[in-house]
Amino acid sequence: AQTVTQSQPEMSVQEAETVTLSCTYDTSESDYYLFWYKQPPSRQMILVIRQEAYKQQNATENRFSVNFQKAAKSFSLKISDSQLGDAAMYFCAYMRYGGSQGNLIFGKGTKLSVKP
């Protein structure tokens, strides 16, 4: 069974600085998708960025980028120029590829604090 591990329960970053959140996963599949979701205090789950495993190029969305290391099964999220609004829980998630719509498997999350 696939698993997702986020080893940092909490992280803190100074406003305008850069922070990296770690995620590792375990799967025997070669094709899959990886996601980072943000959950602010409002509790809604917001998609931040996604990565297809068959793509070697790391995904980027504005200030958010990932470092996808397929061989190492690592998928870290880098947030540049951190803003106060980035403070939230961040969840890494895995989805298998193909067949019926797969479900998302989440890690336990990393709580990010942003200091002014």
Place this chain on the structure above:
Amino acid sequence: EPEVTQTPSHQVTQMGQEVILRCVPISNHLYFYWYRQILGQKVEFLVSFYNNEISEKSEIFDDQFSVERPDGSNFTLKIRSTKLEDSAMYFCASSGGGQGNGYTFGSGTRLTVV
């Protein structure tokens, strides 16, 4: 931007009572999901629904749970006889069918069983 709408935002119920959590997915989406997040824990998959039937369910989704799409716009989760351990945030999500696009989540219903 299209949203997934969930009602109510907070539901308090007595143990043993039935509850129905309601969701309105994005109108042109085809796949629907329920997830659960017990306070302080990770988000867990409950069930996926496509073409008017369950396509996948987790071990959590036992006989106490059921889902329904009664009228083509709503998507409901019913818990027949609630237990204290059912207290959690319940998230509805929908997707248009492109797996790599991820899902759009609703803002959740906080269920408190007393």
